[in-house]
Amino acid sequence: MAELFSDEWMKSFAEQWNGEPELSDALAQIGFNSTIGYGFDGEAAPLGVLVVENGKASHAGAYNGEALSWDLRASADNWQKWMDKGIGMMGLGVAYTTRKLKFNVGDYTAMVKDPRMAGPFIKSFSVMARA
Numbered sequence: 001m002a003e004l005f006s007d008e009w010m011k012s013f014a015e016q017w018n019g020e021p022e023l024s025d026a027l028a029q030i031g032f033n034s035t036i037g038y039g040f041d042g043e044a045a046p047l048g049v050l051v052v053e054n055g056k057a058s059h060a061g062a063y064n065g066e067a068l069s070w071d072l073r074a075s076a077d078n079w080q081k082w083m084d085k086g087i088g089m090m091g092l093g094v095a096y097t098t099r100k101l102k103f104n105v106g107d108y109t110a111m112v113k114d115p116r117m118a119g120p121f122i123k124s125f126s127v128m129a130r131a
Contacts, residue, residue: 005048014060028055070106
């Protein structure tokens, strides 16, 4: 298994993203476009990046200074826990309010208020486990 958020891992994540209708197809229906950084809390920059165009991952790899729409950070232990067990709406709310999941860039409140985005966001955690 590739190291979490490495170039190789991000490419695998993109393949899994595109293969999951509850994620990529759901986001395509709302024309979702975004550049998402993933990394660990306390580090200067994210490690990996996923570019999403019309719901589908169009590029993935090591972060290389791209302008981010979202920058998600957590400890390695928390990322692993969420990948292993998933995270529901309540768990997401707790993770956010306790700062276990940080949105260094991006509007968490707007995302969770829109079920067309919140559902796929939660699904992305279980898709990560397949990468």
